[in-house]
Amino acid sequence: MRAVLQRVKKASVVVENEIVGKIGKGILVLLGVGHNDTENDIKWLADKIMNLRIFEDENDKMNLSLLDIKGEILVVSQFTLYGDCRKGRRPSYSNAAKPDKANEYYEKFMKYIEDNYNIKVERGIFQAEMEVELINDGPVTLLLDSEKTF
Numbered sequence: 001m002r003a004v005l006q007r008v009k010k011a012s013v014v015v016e017n018e019i020v021g022k023i024g025k026g027i028l029v030l031l032g033v034g035h036n037d038t039e040n041d042i043k044w045l046a047d048k049i050m051n052l053r054i055f056e057d058e059n060d061k062m063n064l065s066l067l068d069i070k071g072e073i074l075v076v077s078q079f080t081l082y083g084d085c086r087k088g089r090r091p092s093y094s095n096a097a098k099p100d101k102a103n104e105y106y107e108k109f110m111k112y113i114e115d116n117y118n119i120k121v122e123r124g125i126f127q128a129e130m131e132v133e134l135i136n137d138g139p140v141t142l143l144l145d146s147e148k149t150f
Helices: 039-051 099-116
Strands: 002-015 018-023 026-032 062-064 072-077 120-123 131-145
Touching: 002 039, 002 072, 018 072, 018 120, 039 099, 039 131, 072 099, 099 120
Parallel strands: 026 072, 072 120
Antiparallel strands: 002 018, 002 026, 002 131
């Protein structure tokens, strides 16, 4: 699984002119599922995100996690995170999971967070045309990959 994390002051997702997910201070997660991913990847990535110390403490040091600040999380499916642009001019998505598996893992990812952490979880709509709005805080943007390729 791959994720782009953005520390935000607020973020929302709009589908067909309707807000379907909205958070205040927290993390916007763009989540991609790979065809080789297993349920272990869900747990590893979710636990990593929830415990990353990317929020400032009273000394302006990034020492606090999303849990520490009682922040919120917005998760948006993003198969293009598996776009391979190394050859040619059109990305290849052959490493992305097929839609059935991707949706299953997307839902399981959010359920895992809801079941194991006391935190507000908001979401986009899988395979919908979405407009994502955010106010990036910092900016702080991080990349995670459960295969640890970067």
